[in-house]
Amino acid sequence: MRVAIIAGTGIYDIPGVELKKQLVETPYGQALVHLGQGSADHLVFLARHGPEHHTPPHKINYKANIKALQLLGVEKILAAFAVGSINPNIPPGGLVVLDDFLDFSSGRPLSFFDGGDSGVAHTEMSQPYCPALRAQLLNLAPEFDLKLHPRSVYVCTNGPRFETPAEIRMHGKLGGDVVGMTGVPEVTLTRELNMHYAAVALSINWAAGVKPGAIEIVREGIAELRAKLLSLFIETLQKPLALDCNCQTSVMMMHPPAHHSG
Numbered sequence: 001m002r003v004a005i006i007a008g009t010g011i012y013d014i015p016g017v018e019l020k021k022q023l024v025e026t027p028y029g030q031a032l033v034h035l036g037q038g039s040a041d042h043l044v045f046l047a048r049h050g051p052e053h054h055t056p057p058h059k060i061n062y063k064a065n066i067k068a069l070q071l072l073g074v075e076k077i078l079a080a081f082a083v084g085s086i087n088p089n090i091p092p093g094g095l096v097v098l099d100d101f102l103d104f105s106s107g108r109p110l111s112f113f114d115g116g117d118s119g120v121a122h123t124e125m126s127q128p129y130c131p132a133l134r135a136q137l138l139n140l141a142p143e144f145d146l147k148l149h150p151r152s153v154y155v156c157t158n159g160p161r162f163e164t165p166a167e168i169r170m171h172g173k174l175g176g177d178v179v180g181m182t183g184v185p186e187v188t189l190t191r192e193l194n195m196h197y198a199a200v201a202l203s204i205n206w207a208a209g210v211k212p213g214a215i216e217i218v219r220e221g222i223a224e225l226r227a228k229l230l231s232l233f234i235e236t237l238q239k240p241l242a243l244d245c246n247c248q249t250s251v252m253m254m255h256p257p258a259h260h261s262g
Contacts, residue, residue, distance in 0.1 A: 002073040003237040004044040005230070006065070008182055009082035010204075010222065012051050014230050019045055024068035028109075029061050031068035043234070044072055048182055057159040057181035063109050066189040076133065076241075077190055078233040079199040080226075083178035084162070084207035084215070086155070086171055090178060092206060092218040095225065096152035097134050098199045099127075102176055103184040105158045110185055112192050119257035123191050124250040132243040133198035136236045144232045146225075152177040154201060156184040165209025179207050194248040196241065200229060 005014065013019060019034035032050065036043035046065055049055045069077065081098075090096055113121040141148045155171045157163055159181030163171070171179060178201050190197035202225060205217050 001075050002042050002044055003076045004046060004069050004074040004078075005233050005237070006046045006048060006077060006079040006186070008048045008080060008180075009053065011080055011226055011230070012047050012053070014043075014045055014234070015227055017043065017045075017234075024071060026064045026067040026071060028063040028067055031061065031064040033068055033072070043237070044069060044074055048186075058105075058107065060182065062185050062189055063112065066186065066193060066195075067112075070193045070195070074195065076196045076237055077198075078133065078137075078237060079186065079197065080229060080233070081154070081180045081183055081199060081201040082204050083154070083180040083201040084205045085178055085203040086168055086207045086210060087152075087177040088210065090149055090152070090203055092203045093221060093225065094149060094203045095146060095229065096149040096178060096201050096203075097137055098129050098154045098183070098201060099134065099151045101128060101154040101156060101183055101187065102171065102174060103156050104171075105156050105181075105184055107158070108185055110188070112189065113257070117258040120254040121192070122252045122254065123188065124246070124252065125188070125191065127246065128187050128191070129198045130196040130245050130247050132241040132245045133196055133236065135243055136239055136241075137198060137200065137232065140232055140236055140239075143235070144228045146228050146232060148200065152201065154183045154199070155179040157181055162215055163208050168207040168209050171207075178203060191247065191250055194251065196245065196247045202226065202229065
C-alpha cells in the first residue's frame with residue numbers, strides 16, 4: 001500500500017528520504033508529486049504550493065492533487081499545515097491534531113461529484129479526519145519528543161491575504177482554534193475518494209488581533225519541529241490502522257459517475 005505526506009509552507013522535501021519528481025496526469029490537470037526511492041518506495045510526497053512555493057492557496061489544483069494520489073494507489077495521507085493561533089492556549093510553536101474545521105473559503109472546487117457524468121453524492125463528515133490515524137499520531141508523538149494538542153478546529157480562509165482582527169474575533173467565537181488557507185477542500189476531497197486522512201497544524205504566528213501589533217512569524221525552533229513532525233509522519237504511516245473508522249464508507253452515492261473520473 002502506498003502512503004502520502006502532503007505539506008505546505010516551509011516543508012518542501014523530507015530529510016533523509018530520496019525523492020524523484022513525477023508529473024501525474026489526471027482528469028483535472030497535472031499534479032507534481034515526488035516518489036520515495038529505495039526503502040521509501042511506498043511513500044509519495046506532495047508539496048501543495050509546489051517545490052518553490054509558486055502557487056498561492058486559492059490557486060492550488062486540489063482535485064488534481066488528490067486524484068493523483070489515488071491514481072498512485074495511496075490509501076493513507078498525513079498532512080501538515082502552517083497556521084496562525086486563535087486560541088491563546090495554542091501559542092506559536094504549538095502543534096495540534098485537527099479534529100474539525102470551519103470553511104470560509106470560496107470559489108474553490110467543492111467536490112468530485114459535480115453532477116452529470118461526474119455523478120452526485122453526499123459525503124458524511126461527522127469525523128472529517130481519520131480517528132485511527134489521529135490516535136496513532138497522538139500515541140507515537142512522545143517518541144519524537146513532540147507534544148500534540150489532541151483536538152483543534154481549523155478555520156480555512158481563502159487567502160492569500162491574512163485575516164483582519166474582526167474576522168479572527170468572529171472565528172474564535174465560532175469555535176476556531178487555528179487559521180490557515182489550504183485545509184479545505186483537501187480534507188473533503190480525500191473523504192470522497194475513501195482515503196484515510198489526518199492532519200497536524202504547526203502554529204507559526206498569533207492570528208491578527210490576538211496580540212497587539214502586526215503579525216509576526218516565529219522562526220526560532222520551527223525547523224526542528226518540522227523535522228520531528230515529518231519523522232512522526234513516516235513512522236505513523238508505517239503502522240497498520242489499529243482502530244475502526246468510516247473513512248471508506250462515508251460517501252452516499254445518489255447517481256454514480258458515468259466514467260470513473262471521481
